[in-house]
Amino acid sequence: MSTPRADCSLLVFILNDPDRLDDTLSAMLEAGVQGATVLEGRGMWQVLSSEVQIFTGLSTLFPSTKGAKPTIVSAVPTSKIAELAAIIEDVVGDLTSPGTGILMSLPLSQVWGLAKNLETETEEKPA
Numbered sequence: 001m002s003t004p005r006a007d008c009s010l011l012v013f014i015l016n017d018p019d020r021l022d023d024t025l026s027a028m029l030e031a032g033v034q035g036a037t038v039l040e041g042r043g044m045w046q047v048l049s050s051e052v053q054i055f056t057g058l059s060t061l062f063p064s065t066k067g068a069k070p071t072i073v074s075a076v077p078t079s080k081i082a083e084l085a086a087i088i089e090d091v092v093g094d095l096t097s098p099g100t101g102i103l104m105s106l107p108l109s110q111v112w113g114l115a116k117n118l119e120t121e122t123e124e125k126p127a
Contacts, residue, residue, distance in 0.1 A: 004110035009081055013072040013088060014041065014102045020092050021070045027087045028074070034115055036074035043069060075114060081105045 015021060021038065028036060076084060085095075085103055092100045 039071040040068040
């Protein structure tokens with residue numbers, strides 16, 4: 001059995017503006033992220049306003065509930081989380097502003113299936 005990595009975190013970014021997806025992924029790639037999965041999701045108000053009769057009329061109060069929201073998920077070295085957060089904010093804007101997105105990271109105790117050459121920028125490479 002392969003040996004799991006223990007120095008990773010799960011980066012999850014729910015992007016409010018799908019038009020910024022390509023730029024966000026490109027910036028992450030340039031920062032050394034070797035892979036990510038993009039999921040299409042609907043927020044709570046999207047579900048409630050379209051599927052629960054009592055909330056249908058409230059959809060006009062929440063203009064950001066139109067369309068699917070891309071969610072980027074990637075296992076990355078924990079040491080790169082702060083750098084990636086800054087890069088994502090450079091692309092989408094201040095995450096404390098409404099309508100930009102939600103970024104979170106979760107520590108992963110063990111990760112299998114990542115490339116063995118997954119490195120951080122701070123690691124020294126042999127000459």
